Amino acid sequence: MDELIKQAARDLSEAKMVTALTGAGISVESGIPPFRGKGGLWEKYDPMEVAHIDAFLQDPTKVWNLLFKDMKEVLDKAEPNDSHKGLAKLEELGILKTIITQNVDGLHQMAGNTDVIEFHGNMAWQKCMDCHKRYETHDIDINRIPPRCSCDGILRPEAVLFGEMIPQAALWRSRQVAQDCDVMLVIGTSAIVQPAALMPIVAKDTGAKVIEINPERTLLTDDISDYLISGTAGDVMNRIIADLEKLL
Ligand code: APR
Numbered sequence: 001m002d003e004l005i006k007q008a009a010r011d012l013s014e015a016k017m018v019t020a021l022t023g024a025g026i027s028v029e030s031g032i033p034p035f036r037g038k039g040g041l042w043e044k045y046d047p048m049e050v051a052h053i054d055a056f057l058q059d060p061t062k063v064w065n066l067l068f069k070d071m072k073e074v075l076d077k078a079e080p081n082d083s084h085k086g087l088a089k090l091e092e093l094g095i096l097k098t099i100i101t102q103n104v105d106g107l108h109q110m111a112g113n114t115d116v117i118e119f120h121g122n123m124a125w126q127k128c129m130d131c132h133k134r135y136e137t138h139d140i141d142i143n144r145i146p147p148r149c150s151c152d153g154i155l156r157p158e159a160v161l162f163g164e165m166i167p168q169a170a171l172w173r174s175r176q177v178a179q180d181c182d183v184m185l186v187i188g189t190s191a192i193v194q195p196a197a198l199m200p201i202v203a204k205d206t207g208a209k210v211i212e213i214n215p216e217r218t219l220l221t222d223d224i225s226d227y228l229i230s231g232t233a234g235d236v237m238n239r240i241i242a243d244l245e246k247l248l
Pocket residue numbers: 022023024025026028029034035036037040047102103120187188189190191192193213214215216218231232233234
């Protein structure tokens with residue numbers, strides 16, 4: 001692993017434009033469970049029952065009680081961990097330009113990154129299904145489920161549910177920064193869900209080096225990633241930053 005950490009520090013120090021793609025794994029050390037694998041949310045619930053737009057439209061109370069309420073409580077307490085802070089440091093050093101995140105937790109922005117594409121929206125805001133009025137999630141009263149707007153419409157998070165389109169601007173910009181980068185860091189994603197998992201392939205096809213950080217191998221490891229640093233995001237990012245600072 002030491003050799004790969006040194007290699008990553010070298011690759012980042014020589015890069016002209018770095019993009020990162022992140023998934024649920026980067027927030028595990030902030031106390032937010034992943035979706036898949038051991039302890040994953042989808043071990044507990046069927047995603048088509050609790051995270052699909054049809055399920056929400058059919059029974060918003062059920063989806064609020066089973067998913068959104070818990071997510072709000074977990075996200076309200078969550079703080080950026082060393083891997084979020086490491087990516088903020090890479091931006092500060094002028095190395096990392098843009099983060100494409102599949103996460104809806106807002107932790108990259110909280111850590112200080114300024115160019116974050118929220119590919120799956122976010123949980124920080126709620127929107128009324130009727131009048132589209134927006135509310136900050138920490139201002140809503142979840143003692144009444146489903147929470148309501150002043151017009152009495154039902155509120156829903158501005159996160160993208162299964163069966164919904166990726167926001168056009170997010171999709172377009174993500175393709176752009178994937179094409180333009182010469183190094184893509186892929187951190188904490190199983191690379192199963194499309195079209196997010198396409199971005200490392202776009203980067204690879206346009207000549208970028210793809211560096212994967214994950215304790216497990218993924219669908220990208222064999223054919224797309226140049227190398228996998230098999231470890232937890234916080235520890236690996238701390239070690240890369242330490243080596244990088246010696247090179248700068
Ligand atoms: N550090 C780095 N990676 C980790 C860590 C850690 N501490 N812990 C777990 N991982 C890895 C797992 O090995 C796994 O490959 O993070 C990955 C998490 O995968 P998923 O739970 O599938 O999350 P993600 O890829 O972000 O899911 C994509 O699916 O359910 C939808 O909309 C949801 O955005 C989500 C999308």
